[in-house]
Amino acid sequence: MSFVLKTIVAPYVIIHYYFGRLAKTLTVSIDERQYLSFIDVKNNALLIRKLLIRTILFIIKFSNLHLNFLNLQDTDKSSGKTQQLLSFLQEIFWQDFRKMHSQRTFTNLCASILCVARIGNAAYSIQDTYDASNFFNEFTFFNSSDPTHGAVDYLAAASANSKSLAGFSNGAVYLGVDSTTVNPSGGRASTRVTGNKSYNAGSGLLVIGDIEHIPEGCGTWPAFWMVGSNWPNEGEIDILEGVNEASSNTVTLHTSSGCTVSGAGVQSSSVLQSTDCNNGNGYTGCSTSTNDTQSFGTGFNDNNGGVYAMEWTSAAIKVHFFTRSAIPADITSGNPDPSTWGAPMASFTAGSTCDFSTHFTNQQIVFDTTFCGDWAGASAVWGASTCSSLASTCSAYVAANPAAFERAYWTIISVKVYSQSSGTKRATNFVA
Numbered sequence: 001m002s003f004v005l006k007t008i009v010a011p012y013v014i015i016h017y018y019f020g021r022l023a024k025t026l027t028v029s030i031d032e033r034q035y036l037s038f039i040d041v042k043n044n045a046l047l048i049r050k051l052l053i054r055t056i057l058f059i060i061k062f063s064n065l066h067l068n069f070l071n072l073q074d075t076d077k078s079s080g081k082t083q084q085l086l087s088f089l090q091e092i093f094w095q096d097f098r099k100m101h102s103q104r105t106f107t108n109l110c111a112s113i114l115c116v117a118r119i120g121n122a123a124y125s126i127q128d129t130y131d132a133s134n135f136f137n138e139f140t141f142f143n144s145s146d147p148t149h150g151a152v153d154y155l156a157a158a159s160a161n162s163k164s165l166a167g168f169s170n171g172a173v174y175l176g177v178d179s180t181t182v183n184p185s186g187g188r189a190s191t192r193v194t195g196n197k198s199y200n201a202g203s204g205l206l207v208i209g210d211i212e213h214i215p216e217g218c219g220t221w222p223a224f225w226m227v228g229s230n231w232p233n234e235g236e237i238d239i240l241e242g243v244n245e246a247s248s249n250t251v252t253l254h255t256s257s258g259c260t261v262s263g264a265g266v267q268s269s270s271v272l273q274s275t276d277c278n279n280g281n282g283y284t285g286c287s288t289s290t291n292d293t294q295s296f297g298t299g300f301n302d303n304n305g306g307v308y309a310m311e312w313t314s315a316a317i318k319v320h321f322f323t324r325s326a327i328p329a330d331i332t333s334g335n336p337d338p339s340t341w342g343a344p345m346a347s348f349t350a351g352s353t354c355d356f357s358t359h360f361t362n363q364q365i366v367f368d369t370t371f372c373g374d375w376a377g378a379s380a381v382w383g384a385s386t387c388s389s390l391a392s393t394c395s396a397y398v399a400a401n402p403a404a405f406e407r408a409y410w411t412i413i414s415v416k417v418y419s420q421s422s423g424t425k426r427a428t429n430f431v432a
Helices: 002-025 041-062 076-103 113-121 157-162 297-302 379-384 394-400
Strands: 028-030 034-038 125-130 139-141 152-154 166-169 172-175 188-190 192-199 205-213 220-227 236-241 250-254 270-272 286-290 306-312 316-323 346-350 363-371 410-419
Touching: 139 157, 152 363, 157 166, 188 363, 205 220, 205 236, 236 306, 286 346, 363 394, 363 410
Parallel strands: 152 188
Antiparallel strands: 028 034, 125 410, 139 192, 166 172, 172 410, 192 363, 205 306, 205 410, 220 236, 220 363, 236 250, 250 286, 270 286, 306 316, 316 346
């Protein structure tokens, strides 16, 4: 704690001394256009000094430095302490804010760096949280035949729970499959759930899934995705998806005709496979593949999973992936800022004839695990995989080898949905 105090107090002393000399002419530039102007600076030097140091500490959070200078480690415990410290500093700042307002010591405050920091930090606001406290109240079990023609039997909620295929595991949501029945009639029992709420892009939507474990193994086809009820006209966004023994994720968009995309600005390991999101009448779509072996399957699970974040605006859809040890502090603190995350795993920029706010509408969140079907069970896909040495067809393998699916389950810590209001990153004049 002494280190923390020294780190905070030392800059304060330095600023306190030098700022007294500079106070008369203080003008702080903000995004090269707007300025903070103080009236009667000479008579309010002490208050300004207090305000400046509190502002600097508060901006640390906004600029994504996350108090690394305090030598705090990236753990849940230290993250909580960091958040408490920042909340305390923020409250002190707003006390000074109110004091300055009552004394009429400033003008046009919301054009200043202070207001921009507060507004910018709130660019994405939490809209919904789904976790063990409410997940099964907010998602509905799908128990009809598989639209992708898989060798699967999707169970209703009560049946899935009674067979221990749906419930909780160490405080997380658990969705599993049958791993005991040989040659099950009607396909291997599994789970597919759909969120009750639908979403639209608006001024920006951010969906963040914190996932600890995903289904893996030959014959499996797990996916974390979003879809509209009128497919493909309302679109589909596959955030996390793969088949068989794939070691990396594939991100795919499916739309109606007239939607082409570009994929610049992604990680070097990612490749845009198709630019037409109506490819194959929407069934194939446009996808981005990656060589990140920690993003899917065994590699993902052996590292305790991670976080997938999908940002959706009218102009672009981007998917970021972070391993468990590299989750940004702004995500952990509940103040996500995608602009600080670097290059995404996948980025689809809409072409001139494709507006993502109209090609993707009324999207519902889905988690499912099917077997074989149109992708994993396709003869060309199965035949090209190492799985083909285990059985001549995918469906034959799935039916005869229940124990192979003991690791074919989801462990979901949470899914959080954030929305962005129009203009939240732009400052406006303060009205007294």
